[in-house]
Amino acid sequence: MATVISMINLKGGVGKTTLTVAMAEFMAAEYGLKVLVVDLDPQTNATVALINELEWRKRNIRGQTLLNIFLDHLSKYQVFSLEEAIVHNVSNVNGGIEGLDLLPSSIDLIEVHDEFLQAIPSLPINPLHLLDDVLRAALSAYDIVLIDCPPDLGLICQNGLMISDYYIIPTIPDILSTYGIPQIINRIGRLQRENSISIQPLGLVISKYRQQSEIHKNQANLLKIHAPKAGYRQVFNTFIPEGNLAAMVMDYTLHFNSLREKYNYSKYYQIYKALTEEVLSCVQ
Ligand SMILES: Nc1ncnc2c1ncn2[C@@H]1O[C@H](COP(=O)(O)OP(=O)(O)O)[C@@H](O)[C@H]1O
Numbered sequence: 093m094a095t096v097i098s099m100i101n102l103k104g105g106v107g108k109t110t111l112t113v114a115m116a117e118f119m120a121a122e123y124g125l126k127v128l129v130v131d132l133d134p135q136t137n138a139t140v141a142l143i144n145e146l147e148w149r150k151r152n153i154r155g156q157t158l159l160n161i162f163l164d165h166l167s168k169y170q171v172f173s174l175e176e177a178i179v180h181n182v183s184n185v186n187g188g189i190e191g192l193d194l195l196p197s198s199i200d201l202i203e204v205h206d207e208f209l210q211a212i213p214s215l216p217i218n219p220l221h222l223l224d225d226v227l228r229a230a231l232s233a234y235d236i237v238l239i240d241c242p243p244d245l246g247l248i249c250q251n252g253l254m255i256s257d258y259y260i261i262p263t264i265p266d267i268l269s270t271y272g273i274p275q276i277i278n279r280i281g282r283l284q285r286e287n288s289i290s291i292q293p294l295g296l297v298i299s300k301y302r303q304q305s306e307i308h309k310n311q312a313n314l315l316k317i318h319a320p321k322a323g324y325r326q327v328f329n330t331f332i333p334e335g336n337l338a339a340m341v342m343d344y345t346l347h348f349n350s351l352r353e354k355y356n357y358s359k360y361y362q363i364y365k366a367l368t369e370e371v372l373s374c375v376q
């Protein structure tokens with residue numbers, strides 16, 4: 093059975109998607125794990141980092157994205173098929189990494205979301221279980237499932253948390269990015285109590301770290317000191333530095349022959365590898 097990990101922060105732009113994609117690639121390419129990325133964010137950033145945009149458009153029209161998990165409950169047509177929606181061997185490395193799969197998201201989820209919320213009272217199903225219902229049977233085919241959550245704690249995000257064993261909070265070590273951490277922990281705690289699920293925090297990942305910044309240094313230190321009491325378990329030892337390369341490699345139109353080449357033989361290769369190893373050592 094797969095270990096399911098949600099990447100979550102209420103703030104956008106903290107590096108959730110970049111980290112999700114990098115860890116998924118390292119887990120599959122370097123550790124030979126069978127990995128599924130579930131892109132729960134309507135911004136579809138993980139999706140278009142892992143498959144080309146044209147492919148996504150075709151799939152979106154055919155109803156082969158996460159959108160139809162929700163949309164199908166609003167219409168009399170059942171379009172979604174998990175088998176058809178999952179894209180196999182994705183990534184801009186090596187024409188696709190074997191063992192790395194994607195359940196794509198859809199921008200149209202933004203439109204459907206409100207309509208869906210209004211329809212909830214008349215639905216014959218618990219709206220927190222929609223993802224669970226379609227994905228549960230497929231989980232045994234994977235070692236790890238990484239869920240790229242939207243930057244909120246809405247219904248779609250909660251669907252992801254409901255099937256997660258763990259969550260990771262990627263954060264920039266500054267005041268605004270860390271502001272919502274207590275809310276995340278409290279809300280997930282409530283979700284856990286109300287639904288008898290067993291999701292646990294794995295830790296904080298410090299991202300876009302600026303070594304020269306006193307604010308970053310101090311805030312990262314404080315986050316470490318407060319870890320035992322704050323409820324997020326730990327701060328991972330590996331920090332992801334801020335740098336253009338981390339942003340650049342998310343462009344699917346670029347092609348790389350290996351992860352080392354993707355990270356231009358720079359420190360990023362070792363950093364993502366070390367972080368992936370830290371995360372895996374906590375869940376295995
Ligand atoms: N380590 C990094 N250094 C510099 N820029 C980064 C880094 N990680 C991510 N970015 C860039 O920051 C922006 C937000 O990152 P993203 O991973 O999309 O965050 P989120 O998913 O939390 O919104 C993107 O433009 C991305 O390319």
Ligand SMILES: [Mg+2]
Binds near residue numbers: 110133138
């Ligand atoms: Mg994102």
